[in-house]
Amino acid sequence: MHTITLQEGADLDGFRRAVRRLTAARTAPEEVLWSVGAPSLFGDDALASDADAPVFLPQAVGPLIETVVCHGDPERYALLHRLVWRVLNGERALLDQHADPLVHRLERLDKAVRRDIHKMHAFLRFRALPPTAPGPEGGERYVAWFEPDHHIVEAVAPFFVERFESMVWTILTPKGSLHWDRRRLMTGPPAERPDALAHDRVADDRFAEGWLRYYESTFNPARVNPTAMRAEMPRKYWANMPETAAIPAMVRSAPARVQAMLEAEAAIPRRRMPEKAVAAMARQAPESLADLNRLIQRSEPLVPGATQAVLGEGPEGAAIAIVGEQPGDQEDRDGRPFVGPAGQLLTAALEEAGIDRESLYLTNAVKHFKFVQRGKRRIHQSPTAGEVKHYRWWLMTELGFVRPRLVVALGATAALALSGRPVSVLRERGPMAFDGWNGFVTVHPSYLLRLPGDEDRRRAQAEFVADLRRAAALA
Amino acid sequence: MDDALIEKLGILADAAKYDASCASSGAKPRRGGTEGLGSTTGAGICHAYTPDGRCVSLLKILLTNHCLFDCVYCINRRSSNVRRARFTVAEVVDLTLGFYKRNCIEGLFLSSGIIRSPDHTMEQMMLVARTLRRDHGFAGYIHLKTIPEASPWLIEQAGLWADRLSINLELPTDHSLKAFAPEKNGGTIKAVMGQVNERIVEAKEERRRFSPAGQSTQLIVGADDATDRLVLETSGTLYQRYGLRRVYYSAFSPIPEASSVLPVKPPPLQRENRLYQADWLLRYYGFTVEEIASGGEGGMLDLGIDPKLAWALKNRERFPVDVNRADREMLLRVPGLGARAVDKILSARRHTRLRMEDLGRLSSGLRRARPFLIAADYHPVGGLTDRLDLRQRLVTPSRQLSLF
Ligand code: SF4
Numbered sequence: 001m002h003t004i005t006l007q008e009g010a011d012l013d014g015f016r017r018a019v020r021r022l023t024a025a026r027t028a029p030e031e032v033l034w035s036v037g038a039p040s041l042f043g044d045d046a047l048a049s050d051a052d053a054p055v056f057l058p059q060a061v062g063p064l065i066e067t068v069v070c071h072g073d074p075e076r077y078a079l080l081h082r083l084v085w086r087v088l089n090g091e092r093a094l095l096d097q098h099a100d101p102l103v104h105r106l107e108r109l110d111k112a113v114r115r116d117i118h119k120m121h122a123f124l125r126f127r128a129l130p131p132t133a134p135g136p137e138g139g140e141r142y143v144a145w146f147e148p149d150h151h152i153v154e155a156v157a158p159f160f161v162e163r164f165e166s167m168v169w170t171i172l173t174p175k176g177s178l179h180w181d182r183r184r185l186m187t188g189p190p191a192e193r194p195d196a197l198a199h200d201r202v203a204d205d206r207f208a209e210g211w212l213r214y215y216e217s218t219f220n221p222a223r224v225n226p227t228a229m230r231a232e233m234p235r236k237y238w239a240n241m242p243e244t245a246a247i248p249a250m251v252r253s254a255p256a257r258v259q260a261m262l263e264a265e266a267a268i269p270r271r272r273m274p275e276k277a278v279a280a281m282a283r284q285a286p287e288s289l290a291d292l293n294r295l296i297q298r299s300e301p302l303v304p305g306a307t308q309a310v311l312g313e314g315p316e317g318a319a320i321a322i323v324g325e326q327p328g329d330q331e332d333r334d335g336r337p338f339v340g341p342a343g344q345l346l347t348a349a350l351e352e353a354g355i356d357r358e359s360l361y362l363t364n365a366v367k368h369f370k371f372v373q374r375g376k377r378r379i380h381q382s383p384t385a386g387e388v389k390h391y392r393w394w395l396m397t398e399l400g401f402v403r404p405r406l407v408v409a410l411g412a413t414a415a416l417a418l419s420g421r422p423v424s425v426l427r428e429r430g431p432m433a434f435d436g437w438n439g440f441v442t443v444h445p446s447y448l449l450r451l452p453g454d455e456d457r458r459r460a461q462a463e464f465v466a467d468l469r470r471a472a473a474l475a
Numbered sequence: 476m477d478d479a480l481i482e483k484l485g486i487l488a489d490a491a492k493y494d495a496s497c498a499s500s501g502a503k504p505r506r507g508g509t510e511g512l513g514s515t516t517g518a519g520i521c522h523a524y525t526p527d528g529r530c531v532s533l534l535k536i537l538l539t540n541h542c543l544f545d546c547v548y549c550i551n552r553r554s555s556n557v558r559r560a561r562f563t564v565a566e567v568v569d570l571t572l573g574f575y576k577r578n579c580i581e582g583l584f585l586s587s588g589i590i591r592s593p594d595h596t597m598e599q600m601m602l603v604a605r606t607l608r609r610d611h612g613f614a615g616y617i618h619l620k621t622i623p624e625a626s627p628w629l630i631e632q633a634g635l636w637a638d639r640l641s642i643n644l645e646l647p648t649d650h651s652l653k654a655f656a657p658e659k660n661g662g663t664i665k666a667v668m669g670q671v672n673e674r675i676v677e678a679k680e681e682r683r684r685f686s687p688a689g690q691s692t693q694l695i696v697g698a699d700d701a702t703d704r705l706v707l708e709t710s711g712t713l714y715q716r717y718g719l720r721r722v723y724y725s726a727f728s729p730i731p732e733a734s735s736v737l738p739v740k741p742p743p744l745q746r747e748n749r750l751y752q753a754d755w756l757l758r759y760y761g762f763t764v765e766e767i768a769s770g771g772e773g774g775m776l777d778l779g780i781d782p783k784l785a786w787a788l789k790n791r792e793r794f795p796v797d798v799n800r801a802d803r804e805m806l807l808r809v810p811g812l813g814a815r816a817v818d819k820i821l822s823a824r825r826h827t828r829l830r831m832e833d834l835g836r837l838s839s840g841l842r843r844a845r846p847f848l849i850a851a852d853y854h855p856v857g858g859l860t861d862r863l864d865l866r867q868r869l870v871t872p873s874r875q876l877s878l879f
Contacts, residue, residue, distance in 0.1 A: 097826050098819045099833030122520045126577045142576065162506055163514045167576060182509060206476040207573040213481050214574070217488035218535060219525040222728045223744060228528025232521065243523060251526045261730065278658065284592035285626065299632055300605065386677030386685075393627040 003033045006077060009175065010070040010151040011036075015077055019084055023055045029085050034077040060095045061087060064110055070117075070151045071109045079106055116150045121159050123237045126169060127197055128205045142169040145197045146240050151175055154187065161185055202242045215243040221254035222261070289316055289401040292394070296367055302390040303370035303383055308335050312363030312398055319475045321361040321404035322346075323395070325413040325444055329378050332369035337362045342446040346410075349445065349461065353468040361402045365417035366391050388417050399437065406475040407437045408468075411444025429467065431474065440474060442467040476573065484570065486560040490540040490551055491586055493730070494643075494693060495723040497521075499532045499581035499616040501688030502638040511612020513575055513582075515638065519616070522579055533584035533618060534574055538562055538599055542588030546645070546656035547734040548698045548727060551588045554734070561590070567603045568611070575615050582616030582638070583607070589622060597625035597633070604636035616688075623659075623667045630667060634674055639688040639720070642667050647709040651699035655736070668692070668717040676718065689720035696750060697727040697742025702774030707753055707764045714758065724750040749776040756782060759814060760807045780866065784810040787847060788866055797849040798829050809847045811840030 002022075006014040022032065061083070068076050082102055087094050097103055126142035142164070148156075153176040160171065161180055171178040172191035179186045195201070202208045226247075238244035286292040293311045301309070303326075310327035313336060330340030338346055350357050365388055371378040395417055399407060409415040409432075415423035418434040425443055432439045443464060451457040499519035506514040521530035539561035540551040550557055562570075571583045585603055589596050600619055607613035619637040621630055634640060642664055646652045649661040671690050678685035692713060696706055710722040726747035727738070753776060756762040760783070770785030771777045777785045787794060787810050796805050798820055806817045816838035823829060823837060828851040835841050846855050846865060 093826065096822045098823050099827070099829065099836045101836075104836040118520070122522050124578055128577070144578070164512075164576070164578075166507060166509050166512055205577075206481075207577060210476050210481050210484055210570070211574055211577065211579050213485045214488050214534070215523065215525065215531065217485045218492045218531060220492055220527045220529075220728060222741065223527040223529075225528035226526050229524040229526050232528075232530070233524040241523065247526055254526070284594035295628070299628070300635060302631060302635065384677070384681040384683070386674065386681050386683065389674070389677065390631045393631070 001031055001033060002027060003035060004077075005035050005037055008036055010154070012066060012069050015065070015069055015080070017052065018077075019081065020052050020055055022081065023084070023088065024053065029078065029082045032078070032081060034075075034081070036074065055084065055088070057084065057087060058092055058095070064095065064106060067110045067113045067155075068106060070113045070155055072150050073109060076109060079109070113150050113152065113155075116148050117152050117155055119237060120146055120148050120152060120156050123233070123241055124160075124171065125208070125241055126164075127202075127208050129196065139168065142167055143194070143197065144169070144171045145191075145193045146171065146173050147236075148173060148175060149236075153178060157185055157187075199242045199245050208242060212243050212246060216246050216250060219250055221250075221257040224251060224254040226251055286397065289398065292397055292401065296394055301368040303366060303368050303381075303387050305332075305371040305378070305381075306368035307332055309367045310335055310337055310364065310369070311367065312361060312402070313337055314361035314363075314402075315359070316361075316402050318359060318361035318402060319405045320355075320359075320408060320471065321363065321399060321402055321406075322408045322410060323414040323418060324362070324364045324410045325446075326364050326366035326383055327369045328380055328446075329369065329371070332371075332378075337364055341449060342444065345445040345448060349465050349468055352465045353472065355468060355472050361404060363395070363398060365395055365414045367394065383413060385416060385422070388413055392417055392420075396435065404475075405438065406440055406471060407434055408440045408442065408471050409434075410442060411447065414444070415441050430470075438474070440467070440471045442471070476569070480566060480570075483560040483562060483566075484536070486558055487537045487540060487562060488535065490557070490588075491535045491537045491584075493550065493725065493728060494535065494584075494586060494620070495725040496618070496641060496691055496693060496721070497530055497532045497535060497584065498639075498691075498721065499618075501720060502616055503684070503687045505614045507612045507614035511614055512572065513613055513615035515581075515614060515616055520581055522581065531579075532581050533616060534571055534580045534582070535584040536562070536567070536570070536586075538567060538585060538587035538596070538603070539590055540588050541590045544589055544656070544658045546659065547736045548645070548655055548695055548730075550730040552734070564599055564602050564606060568606050571603075571607060571615075572611060572613065575613075580615070582613075582618070584618040584620070586620035587622070589624070593622045593624035594626050594629060597622045597629040601629055601633045601636065604633065608636050618688075621667065621671075623664045627667075627670060630670060631674070634671065634678075634685040637686055639691060640671055640686045641691045641693070642671070643693045644709070644713070645693065645695050646699055647694055647701045647706050648699070651701065655698065665717070668713070668719070672717045672719075689718070691719055691721040691723065693723040693725055695725050695727050696746060698737060703746070703750060703753070703771065703776045704764065704768040704774035706750060707757065707767060710754060711757060711764050722754060724754070743778060745778045746776070749778060749782060753782045761804055762786070762808075781810070783808070784843070794847040795849045795855050796847060798834065799824055799849075799851060809844050811843030811845075811847075812838055813840065816840070 004018050006018070065080055068080055079102065083094065083106060094100065095103060098107065124144050124146045126144045129141045129143055131139050153173055157178055164180070166182065168182055169180050172194065174190050177188040177191045179188060196204065202212065286295055296309050296311060310331050324338065327337060328340040328342065331337055337343070347357055366383045370381045370383050372381055407418060409418050412423055412425050415425060418437070418439060419432065420435060423441060425441055429441050429443070432441050445464070448457060448460050448464060451460055500517065502515035502517060504515060504517060519532060521532050523531040525531060540557065541559050541561060542551045542553055545553045567585065574580045575582070585600050587596050587600055604617050604619055607617065617637045618639045618641065619633050620641050620643065621633060623642050644664055646655060652659055652661050668690065671686065674685050675689060694706060694709065713719045713722055724747050726742050726744050728741055753767045756767055757764065766786055767782050768774060770782050770789055776782055787808065796809055798806065803817060803821060806812060806820060807814065819837045820829065823833065830852045831850050834850060838844065
């Protein structure tokens with residue numbers, strides 16, 4: 001018989017070392033006595049071995065061991081050793097056999113520990129302590145007292161560190177303590193409940209006090225059901241949660257509150273005329289283009305990047321509205337549409353077609369420059385279909401104020417925004433009915449800039465000018 | 476946090492509690508790090524339970540309970556005489572951060588009565604979410620209840636900051652809506668659901684963040700005369716057409732300051748419970764509305780037994796089911812066996828022929844499942860499923876069930 005003594009609590013390291021040696025020595029579970037007490041020792045020298053080689057176990061076994069060692073059950077190590085022994089002796093899929101008594105028992109231990117961890121994540125309450133000194137270290141400090149059933153103090157640490165990484169906090173429990181100073185996690189010895197955390201001192205922290213009011217107010221007395229509450233929040237946790245002090249009174253007064261509601265005469269409706277509400281709904285839409293533009297400027301970009309919104313430009317009532325894709329690098333800096341290289345090309349083409357740029361309304365389907373930064377350069381990114389649709393309401397409302405006779409879409413993005421469907425520009429260029437508007441589809445001038453051959457580019461440019469002429473004639 | 480703010484909190488939490496939804500699940504993992512605050516893990520946590528058995532997960536409050544509208548089932552309607560209050564954007568932000576830091580909540584569920592105009596109200600709500608995220612690096616959960624009458628651009632903005640958007644349909648038919656919520660319009664509400672659904676789907680495809688935990692809605696039951704079948708049909712459509720994550724059912728609850736148009740008696744709470752169970756069958760167990768409704772009478776679910784058992788009792792010829800042979804679909808239809816137990820059965824039976832003793836370890840609902848099962852060592856005697864008193868034998872003295 002071998003006796004193995006592990007440390008108090010969840011001694012995962014000790015257990016792992018022991019299992020490696022027991023496995024190397026092919027010691028059967030029946031020959032081992034597990035006990036707990038400091039320090040972690042292998043009472044039996046026969047087991048002392050250099051063979052600390054890792055034991056290879058199926059995937060699901062490791063996590064199960066990690067959880068079960070946290071359980072308070074004194075038999076946990078013996079049970080786990082039996083599991084390892086059987087898995088290594090021909091039953092590799094043992095954990096799939098949920099009906100096996102050993103597996104069933106381990107699953108229950110596992111579940112109990114998980115539940116305890118979950119409840120500690122849920123029910124632990126921090127209380128703010130007054131700051132001791134200025135600076136982050138002396139700023140607000142938070143402290144909590146909690147009594148878990150099992151040895152889970154270290155198991156819960158990652159959750160609290162992740163969630164409250166920017167705070168300084170301490171968690172005290174009878175099974176050990178944790179302290180986080182915004183950089184490092186320190187573990188400490190078991191603690192006692194500090195007086196400052198007594199339920200009757202809750203008013204020391206106004207937010208903790210406010211929470212009591214919230215808890216009472218969010219309760220619906222017409223549905224009182226303490227059994228359901230206790231199933232999820234057993235009494236043993238109540239000592240850790242100041243709000244639970246209010247429960248008896250809440251339950252006691254509930255029937256009377258409901259009775260009062262039922263007995264109260266149904267209120268005779270006061271004013272019920274809907275005019276005010278209807279008028280409010282009518283009034284809310286932006287009343288002018290300037291109103292709309294203010295809205296757009298105030299709003300968050302719906303694409304990444306962008307220093308400012310680039311608004312449309314040109315007279316309301318213009319016969320033709322030209323809609324591009326989105327502002328580019330230059331437009332984003334200047335806050336005006338079509339001032340970059342593509343804009344200059346557009347201006348030149350308009351001139352060639354005999355159209356006065358000043359008479360047009362110029363705008364973009366997407367109001368913000370979407371880009372990625374590469375070194376010093378800001379590289380244009382096409383907006384996705386979804387992003388284009390985020391902007392659609394703005395564009396349509398804008399056109400509603402301008403009321404052009406014809407809307408010209410430059411390129412696929414504008415055509416998508418205006419028609420609501422993907423459009424192949426080269427195949428469908430020419431007149432097209434948009435949502436409520438007479439439309440016309442042609443290429444975006446940046447397409448011309450990207451054509452490689454001079455010959456190709458000259459021909460495409462001539463076609464673009466011809467398109468503009470046709471559009472002008474239509475308008 | 477001074478007394479006046481605590482007082483307001485009392486009023487505006489009280490006014491918000493009739494919204495059944497509290498889930499904080501489905502968010503993409505996110506963390507605030509050393510500069511921000513908080514994390515979302517995907518599963519959501521209930522930080523407390525109130526004596527009505529409901530989970531407290533989010534700070535569920537209204538921005539204000541002033542309202543221009545006059546929905547009769549609502550305590551905040553224009554014509555009610557309740558005490559009114561109004562938070563500023565900054566106050567809601569402070570409350571959220573303060574409670575979050577004390578580990579009381581997973582985040583915020585913000586709703587509001589309509590003041591000035593739907594747009595004004597929605598914009599204030601959106602600003603709360605934006606301030607939390609942008610100015611405080613808040614990484615907790617944010618659920619905004621959108622106001623369907625607000626302009627579409629506000630929805631586009633709200634989805635940037637929120638984890639979940641919801642739009643309450645409240646009543647299953649246009650007819651009831653017209654009668655009980657005169658300023659609301661079913662068409663408008665569904666149009667917004669459509670808009671939100673489209674954006675969510677696109678954003679997912681394009682790997683952008685837009686209301687990543689989806690959208691949900693709430694239906695009030697028992698205020699109008701809609702049958703359970705009608706309610707479930709509505710839900711079925713909402714799930715299919717608008718990709719909703721959840722439909723919440725809220726048994727119409729007596730409210731202080733009730734309107735005289737409403738039914739005097741609230742519906743039994745059990746009705747809400749049965750609807751949740753039916754909803755579950757609809758989404759995860761492969762049942763159709765037709766099948767579920769067939770378990771009850773006249774379009775109403777059987778209040779005495781759960782809808783799965785009700786269906787089984789009316790389809791006894793399909794039972795008993797052999798746990799060692801039946802396919803997953805049929806196992807899921809056995810009363811008492813949940814999806815988890817079914818999966819365990821499927822995996823365990825690959826290794827051994829399951830006996831009753833084994834099943835006892837795999838499922839906690841075996842007592843109820845017994846008459847419907849065949850195991851290696853068990854066959855229900857004398858065609859137990861034919862016995863007329865089976866229903867009686869299976870109905871436990873009704874125990875209050877816990878709600879979500
Ligand atoms: S709009 Fe909302 S808050 Fe206003 S009365 Fe209707 S349900 Fe109540």
